[in-house]
Amino acid sequence: MTKNLHRSVCPYDCPDTCGLLVEVEAGRAIRVTGDPQHPMTRGLLCPKMLNYERTVHSPRRLTTPLLRTGVKGSGQFEAISWDEAIERICNRWQGLIAEHGAESILPYSYAGTMGLVQRNAGHAFFHKLGASRLERTICSPAKDAGWKALMGETPAIEPAEMGQSDLVILWGINAAATSIHAMVDAQKARRRGARLLVIDTYRTPTADASDEAFLVKPGGDGALALAMMHVMVRDGLADREFIDANVLGFEQFGREILSNCSPEKMADVCGLAVERIEKLAREYAGAQAPFIRLGSGLTRYGNGAMTVRTIACLPAVSGAWRNTGGGILCGTSTGGAYPMPSITREDFMQQPTRLVSMNQLGAALNELSEPPVMSLYVYHSNPAAIAPDQNAVIRGLERENLFTVVHERFLTDTARYADIVLPATSSLEHADLYRCYGGYHTQRCDAVIPAVGDAKSNWEVFSLLARRMGWSEAFFHLKVDELIEILICEENPWRTPDINRRLRQGEPVQMMPPSSPRCDWRTPSGRIEILNVREPEPLPRLLPTHAALDGFPLRLQPATTPQALNSSFYEQDELRQKQACMVLMMNPVDAGNRGLADGQQVRAFNQFGEVLFTVRITERVPAGTVVTEGVWWREFITGERGVNALTSQRLTDGGRGSTLYDVAVEVRAA
Numbered sequence: 001m002t003k004n005l006h007r008s009v010c011p012y013d014c015p016d017t018c019g020l021l022v023e024v025e026a027g028r029a030i031r032v033t034g035d036p037q038h039p040m041t042r043g044l045l046c047p048k049m050l051n052y053e054r055t056v057h058s059p060r061r062l063t064t065p066l067l068r069t070g071v072k073g074s075g076q077f078e079a080i081s082w083d084e085a086i087e088r089i090c091n092r093w094q095g096l097i098a099e100h101g102a103e104s105i106l107p108y109s110y111a112g113t114m115g116l117v118q119r120n121a122g123h124a125f126f127h128k129l130g131a132s133r134l135e136r137t138i139c140s141p142a143k144d145a146g147w148k149a150l151m152g153e154t155p156a157i158e159p160a161e162m163g164q165s166d167l168v169i170l171w172g173i174n175a176a177a178t179s180i181h182a183m184v185d186a187q188k189a190r191r192r193g194a195r196l197l198v199i200d201t202y203r204t205p206t207a208d209a210s211d212e213a214f215l216v217k218p219g220g221d222g223a224l225a226l227a228m229m230h231v232m233v234r235d236g237l238a239d240r241e242f243i244d245a246n247v248l249g250f251e252q253f254g255r256e257i258l259s260n261c262s263p264e265k266m267a268d269v270c271g272l273a274v275e276r277i278e279k280l281a282r283e284y285a286g287a288q289a290p291f292i293r294l295g296s297g298l299t300r301y302g303n304g305a306m307t308v309r310t311i312a313c314l315p316a317v318s319g320a321w322r323n324t325g326g327g328i329l330c331g332t333s334t335g336g337a338y339p340m341p342s343i344t345r346e347d348f349m350q351q352p353t354r355l356v357s358m359n360q361l362g363a364a365l366n367e368l369s370e371p372p373v374m375s376l377y378v379y380h381s382n383p384a385a386i387a388p389d390q391n392a393v394i395r396g397l398e399r400e401n402l403f404t405v406v407h408e409r410f411l412t413d414t415a416r417y418a419d420i421v422l423p424a425t426s427s428l429e430h431a432d433l434y435r436c437y438g439g440y441h442t443q444r445c446d447a448v449i450p451a452v453g454d455a456k457s458n459w460e461v462f463s464l465l466a467r468r469m470g471w472s473e474a475f476f477h478l479k480v481d482e483l484i485e486i487l488i489c490e491e492n493p494w495r496t497p498d499i500n501r502r503l504r505q506g507e508p509v510q511m512m513p514p515s516s517p518r519c520d521w522r523t524p525s526g527r528i529e530i531l532n533v534r535e536p537e538p539l540p541r542l543l544p545t546h547a548a549l550d551g552f553p554l555r556l557q558p559a560t561t562p563q564a565l566n567s568s569f570y571e572q573d574e575l576r577q578k579q580a581c582m583v584l585m586m587n588p589v590d591a592g593n594r595g596l597a598d599g600q601q602v603r604a605f606n607q608f609g610e611v612l613f614t615v616r617i618t619e620r621v622p623a624g625t626v627v628t629e630g631v632w633w634r635e636f637i638t639g640e641r642g643v644n645a646l647t648s649q650r651l652t653d654g655g656r657g658s659t660l661y662d663v664a665v666e667v668r669a670a
Contacts, residue, residue, distance in 0.1 A: 006448035007035060007506050010049050011118075011427035012565050013111035013139070015331060015438025016040050016181045018049065019508045022428060022448050029053040029428055029449055038508040039441050040181050047562050048569050055426065056452070060410050060571045062423040063453020072398050075416040082454060082464070085420055090468040092403050093129075093375060100371040102130030103353050106364065110136055112380025112568070113458075115432030116338060117483045121458035122379060124345035124475060125466055132373070135357045138387070140296035140331075141655030146308025147330050149535050149654070150316075152523030155513065157291075157327045159439050163189050164325030165291035167284065169197045171311065172221060173295025176205040177562045179438060182293055183209070189291075195283070199224070201297075201557050202585070202627050203620040214280060215622050217271035218555040218661060219545035221298045222307040226542060227266035228281035229317050230258045237285035239319025246519065247316050249531020249539065257541050269542070271622065285318050289326035296331075297559070300661040303543035305654025310540040316528045321518055334435045337442065337494040337511055338487045345475065359658045360649045362389045365396020375403040379424070379458055384413035385567040385631050388658055390644040391609045407461055410571050413634050413642075423455040430457035433484045433503075440513040442495075444484060444503045459483070545662045546650050552606050552664035554590065554626050558643045561629035570633045582637050584613035585627040586667065591617045594667060601638065601670040606663070609645030612638045612670055626667060 003025045010018040019038030023031040032052040036043035065085035070076025080088075096104050107126045113119050126133070162168055162185045175183035183206065190196045190211070198210040199221065207213035216224055232238045233254050243250045263277040270277070284290050292314065298307055312328055320326035341347075356364045356373075361383055364373055376397075387393045397404060397417035406418040415421050429451045435442045451457075456464075459480050466476035478486075488500050494511045495503075502509045523529050531538055547555060563575040570576050584604060586596070596602060598617040603610050604626070613628060621627050632642050650659045 003030070007443075008428055008445045008448055009432070009434045009443050011113040011115055011432070011434070012568060013114060014565065015179050015436065017114065017434050017436040017438070017441065017443075018045055019443060020045070020049070020052070024448055027450050029056050035508060039510050040436065040439050042181070044180065044184065046180050048565060048575060051572065051574065054572050054574070055569065056428050056449070058410070058571050061452050061455070062409060062411065062421060063455060064423060065454070066421040068419045072400070072417045073394075075411055077421060082456070085422060086464050086468050088420060089405055090465060096374045096403070100374050103132045104371040104374040105129065105131040106356055106373045106376050107131060107134055108358060108361065108376055108378045108381055108383055109134070110138060110358065110381045112382075113427060113432070115427065115434055116340065116487060117343060117480055118430060118432050118458045119380065120340065120343050121462050122377070124343070124348055125462040127345055128348040128466070128471060128473070129469075130350060130353055133353055133355050135355045135656060137656050138358050138658045140299050140657060142299040142304035142652035142657040143294070143296055143308050143330050143655075145305040145654030146299070147312060149305070149309045149532050150312045150529055150540075151521065152529065154520070154522045156332045157329050158513065159329055159332065160185070161325045161327070162186060162291050162293065162329075163192070165189055165289050166194050166325070167197070167287035167290040168194050169199060169284070169290065169292045170206055170210070171199040171292055171294050172298035173293055174200065174204040174206045174560050175293070176209065177560045178295070182438065186293070197280070197283075201625055202559070202622065204559075205562070214272060214276065217269070218557055218625060219301040219303060219307075219547070220270035222303060222310040223261070223266040223269035223542055224272060224277065225311045225314055226258065226261035226540075227263045227270065227277045228284060229313065230261045231263060231278050231281035232285045232317055233258055235282070237282065238317050239322070242319035242322060243317065246321070246521065246527055248525050248527040248529045250317070253530045253539050257539050261542070284314065287320070289323040290315070290318065290320045291325055292328040294328060294330045297661055299652065300658055302546035302650060302653060302659055302662050304652040304657060304659070306537065306540060306543045313530055313540055316530065331437050332440055332513070334437065334440060334442070334494070334511065336492070337435055338433070339490045342486050343483060348473075357651070357656060358383075359388055359651060359656070361387045362392025362396055363649055365399065365402065366392060374401065375405070377405045378414055378418075379407040382412045382414045382567045384417060385633060385642055386644065388644055388647040388660060389608055389649045390641055390647075392649070407458065409455070412567070422461060423453060425451050425455045425457045429455065430459075431480050431484060433487055440511045441508055442503065442511055443508040444488070444506055446506065543653060546648065546659055547662045547664035550606065550664040552666050553624070554665050554667060555624060556604065556646060556663040556665045557625060557627045558631070558647065558660055558663070559627050559629045564630045567631040567633060570636060576636060579630055581614050582612075582630075582632050582642070583616045583628060584667065585616050585618050585621045587621050587623040587625070588617050588619065589623040590626070590667075591615065594669075596667070596669060602667050603670045604646060604665045604667045606646055606665045608648055609641055611641050611643060611645050615667070626665065
């Protein structure tokens with residue numbers, strides 16, 4: 001039997017956007033490995049994607065459209081044809097539009113695929129329909145808001161500069177689980193003599209691989225940064241020459257904010273002893289080119305945007321931006337690389353429709369009026385598991401008068417509440433174009449195997465729906481290859497003709513990023529704006545978290561795991577079994593105070609809900625903090641709810657992001 005090797009791309013929500021080599025035999029993917037010629041992947045894949053063929057050909061795959069026959073949530077369906085499914089959906093929508101208006105229909109999608117066409121395939125359809133728009137801000141918009149408040153449109157540093165640093169700080173990022181190639185680069189810098197420090201809320205595998213770890217209280221990162229800068233100013237370690245030439249508002253910042261942020265005052269807020277704060281501040285200020293790689297987890301608090309804004313002041317105060325390898329990386333922005341409006345087609349809207357925050361889906365389904373949400377269309381997302389305030393979300397999904405359609409590969413928590421389930425393709429079964437947000441590379445890929453069963457891609461389904469709605473726009477009749485070509489053919493500073501040629505051949509290519517940020521601060525003043533009078537808070541300062549006011553004694557961290565990505569990969573038995581069960585990690589002091597034993601079943605609860613866990617007592621978690629990793633499907637847990645029954649619909653201070661890590665709970669024996 002002939003085996004063929006094809007290039008593809010990891011479609012999941014990870015900054016690395018790895019290149020894949022897929023071995024295909026008789027129309028089946030039999031092996032997936034990392035592409036050694038890919039500039040980021042360099043042949044290395046994470047544990048999840050090493051067995052991606054097990055996801056693609058899982059016996060759990062949905063292969064035909066399904067119509068609900070039982071009560072919502074029961075998972076009882078019967079098979080129907082695609083023609084019947086499309087007919088039922090459009091007939092129901094046309095009736096709802098006539099009775100309630102098109103804004104009664106709400107799409108819900110996020111990052112189940114990161115392909116530029118398939119991820120955005122529904123935008124044009126719902127704009128034309130006049131449906132409510134989804135505010136897609138569940139991940140890290142607070143990071144962007146915090147960066148822009150200080151740095152404006154200044155581009156990100158080149159990630160590879162980490163290798164030229166003499167001090168690497170992985171701050172709020174468990175790179176061993178969420179960005180393994182950043183971890184590889186950090187270790188390379190370490191072998192060349194750089195010190196590697198980790199700042200996080202518990203001892204992750206990334207912390208184990210560092211020279212030293214600093215474990216802070218959840219939401220206390222901004223307090224640590226303020227205390228560090230207080231020490232730098234107090235001890236004459238701030239780079240006054242760099243500040244005078246490049247920074248706006250430093251003197252006012254020092255006088256009004258930093259003077260009140262001594263290590264003694266910030267120690268309890270950030271959870272570090274005074275001497276450790278001072279040690280970290282001096283080591284950072286003493287490095288020639290300190291490189292901070294900032295994660296997203298620390299942004300998912302009520303103070304997330306301010307935290308990023310505050311931490312991003314550190315290289316300005318220390319002068320780290322002077323030298324190659326110094327600075328801070330929040331993430332790369334490659335949004336200008338492709339003409340995305342040609343895919344999203346905002347011009348199809350007759351008028352702007354209402355925006356609904358995906359972080360407040362529970363409120364939208366249960367409380368919105370004029371019109372109420374009467375239909376939900378979910379694609380490449382699993383909101384019943386991943387959206388905040390799970391009890392409110394499920395209460396909405398249980399509404400008998402809510403017409404729910406879910407386009408999915410598996411019978412997820414959300415699919416179980418659907419009236420109609422449509423089978424979706426995997427990334428190996430459709431063409432797409434990808435760009436990275438942890439670097440500057442991009443790649444086009446074709447389908448490498450036929451669709452499994454009767455599965456269809458996002459674009460195929462929206463084309464079918466548009467035709468059944470009777471729309472005449474030629475756009476909805478385009479093939480996916482034509483849409484990709486629309487994106488590629490427009491030349492811009494990011495992509496030379498040679499880059500476009502190589503893209504069409506399926507090669508992974510490095511784009512031409514904007515110039516280095518050093519001393520080219522793209523702000524209205526032309527300086528790093530520690531003082532920004534356009535912001536509600538003109539100066540970075542200490543802000544509280546939401547959970548600090550909730551009255552529960554333990555801070556819950558819903559964290560990442562190498563065996564899953566949010567709620568993805570739970571279909572793989574091998575990966576799920578490595579996690580064993582839904583665990584709550586707890587410090588021995590907290591467990592002893594509650595009379596809990598290792599391996600015991602416990603209930604964590606707060607004002608939003610209650611969840612059953614198996615407790616694991618460990619020193620890896622500081623007292624006062626409890627940690628659970630992964631977002632489990634309800635099919636595989638003991639109780640009725642997952643971790644997001646404990647999270648809230650409250651938003652961040654900037655960017656309207658989720659506050660999924662800003663959680664206070666109590667824990668008792670079950």
